Amino acid sequence: AWRSQGGPSWSQERTLVAVKPDGVQRRLVGTVIQRFERRGFKLVGIKMLQAPESILAEHYQDLQKKPFYPALISYMSSGPVVAMVWEGHNVVHVSRAMIGHTDSTEAAPGTIRGDFSIHISRNVIHASDSVEEAQREIQLWFQRSELVNWVDSGHQASCYPS
Ligand code: GDP
Numbered sequence: 001a002w003r004s005q006g007g008p009s010w011s012q013e014r015t016l017v018a019v020k021p022d023g024v025q026r027r028l029v030g031t032v033i034q035r036f037e038r039r040g041f042k043l044v045g046i047k048m049l050q051a052p053e054s055i056l057a058e059h060y061q062d063l064q065k066k067p068f069y070p071a072l073i074s075y076m077s078s079g080p081v082v083a084m085v086w087e088g089h090n091v092v093h094v095s096r097a098m099i100g101h102t103d104s105t106e107a108a109p110g111t112i113r114g115d116f117s118i119h120i121s122r123n124v125i126h127a128s129d130s131v132e133e134a135q136r137e138i139q140l141w142f143q144r145s146e147l148v149n150w151v152d153s154g155h156q157a158s159c160y161p162s
């Protein structure tokens with residue numbers, strides 16, 4: 001395997017990533033998955049859904065007083081989203097770097113928002129912004145039974161037949 005499991009500095013963290021309705025409409029689901037896979041993260045949950053307002057209200061509970069909140073809920077309800085749970089070392093922090101600044105105008109080229117979005121109100125993707133938020137959001141969007149604890153085959157002895 002190109003990396004080893006375990007060791008004191010290897011965290012197995014999880015985060016919630018969602019391709020927002022504009023990302024689905026623009027056929028960016030595959031691109032997003034490819035970027036996370038290539039970075040080295042492990043997909044442990046994925047589903048497409050028309051997000052119910054009950055989930056969106058909880059998901060964005062901290063933004064309910066913001067002037068753009070109604071527009072945000074309407075945007076997030078405008079079509080299906082693809083929700084995913086990704087696992088790996090420091091995945092919360094690294095995912096935020098990969099998606100880029102919330103305001104697409106400030107998002108660096110090379111980031112998902114910096115490559116595929118020009119406006120904060122249609123910024124293609126969500127990723128949890130802290131480990132605590134990630135746990136809350138994963139529980140909100142996924143049942144425990146929808147997450148798959150699969151083992152990297154590169155970590156199994158069967159990969160190295162004698
Ligand atoms: P994020 O964690 O980078 O997604 O950013 P926030 O948690 O601050 O905001 C959640 C989402 O609300 C953003 O991704 C945008 O889709 C939307 N949003 C945030 N700020 C604004 C704003 O000023 N105007 C509009 N229209 N949408 C916003």
Ligand code: MG
Nearest residue numbers: 102127128129
């Ligand atoms: Mg946020």
